Amino acid sequence: MGQKKLSERAIEWGASAVAHASILIIALIFLFLFAEGYKIFAYDDPLHIFFGTDWQPTSQNPRYEMLALIVGSLVVTLGAMLIAIPLGVGCAIYLSEIAPPHLAEILKPIIEILAGIPSVVLGFFALVVLAPLISLAFGVPSGLTALNGALILAVMILPTIETISEDALRAVPKGFREASFAMGATHWETIRHVAVPAAMPGITVAILLGFGRAIGETMVVLMATGNASIMPTGLLDPVRAMTSTIASEMGEVAQGSAHYFALFMVGCILFAISFAVNLAASMIVKRGQNS
DSSP states (O other): OHHHHHHHHHHHHHHHHHHHHHHHHHHHHHHHHHHHHGGGGGTSOHHHHHHOOOEETTSSSOEEOOHHHHHHHHHHHHHHHHHHHHHHHHHHHIIIIISOHHHHHHHHHHHHHGGGSOHHHHHHHIIIIIHHHHHHHHTOSOSOSHHHHHHHHHHHHHHHHHHHHHHHHHTSOHHHHHHHHHTTOOHHHHIIIIIHHHHHHHHHHHHHHHHHHHHTOOHHHHHHSBOOOSOOSSTTSOBOOHHHHHHHHTTTSOTTSHHHHHHHHHHHHHHHHHHHHHHHHHHHHHHHHHO
16 A cells, blocks of 8 residues: 555656656746847847837848847738638537538548648648739739738648537537427527537637647748738738748858847747737636636
8 A cells, every 4th residue: 555655646746747857947947048049139229129120130231139029920810810810610510510420420530631731832722822822813013922821821720729619519518409409499509509608618728729829830931922011901912930940040140149039039029929828728628617
């Protein structure tokens, strides 16, 4: 008996050590980014850095203003969310509430296959196929725009939103639906007024995780959006995202230069956004469990 308790205590200590190590690693990553990134403030005023729109780190008069990069990331990400949320949640409702079981077993793996396609392949598809179509359809000089990036990002995050939303809908107790039918509600009324509201915490988490997946994507936005560091006025403008800026410039920047520190500050901003989104998702899950 004593040996069994000792084994259980060792497992608890091991699990606790892993959990605390994860927290420590996240804290160290942020400290590492901030320790390098804050040094950019020695070269320019923080207000100019965060609210200026001129990112010209290699010009004769270098500027490290990041607002255009932040807005570019958000425009592409929010555009992708506007496309992926109705498609993902709609697919989840169909597969969990409407589709016959044999059809759901066929469609679900097909949707999940999208999650396994390499991002560089999707980026190449956006570059070669979607960009010319957008240029032709909207009469813009180049199809490498925020819309192009949003479309292909929506394809990337669709499996995340669909899978988690479907799991949340399937987790709704069967008694909720039976009670709704017993009160005379139709199938659609039961879905709309019972199943979806009951699963809403899980659906919200799916949306937030999809947002975090989209804003952290690098290769697709690097290949599909034109990579132009200008303030976008719409989805038909080329943009440059924070992730693509780091990926395209970090390999050639001189270590210890202002440009080097500016890229670390871009990483800090991206890390903070991703952390806030995941924290919000965790809080929603906890609130749903307590309610």
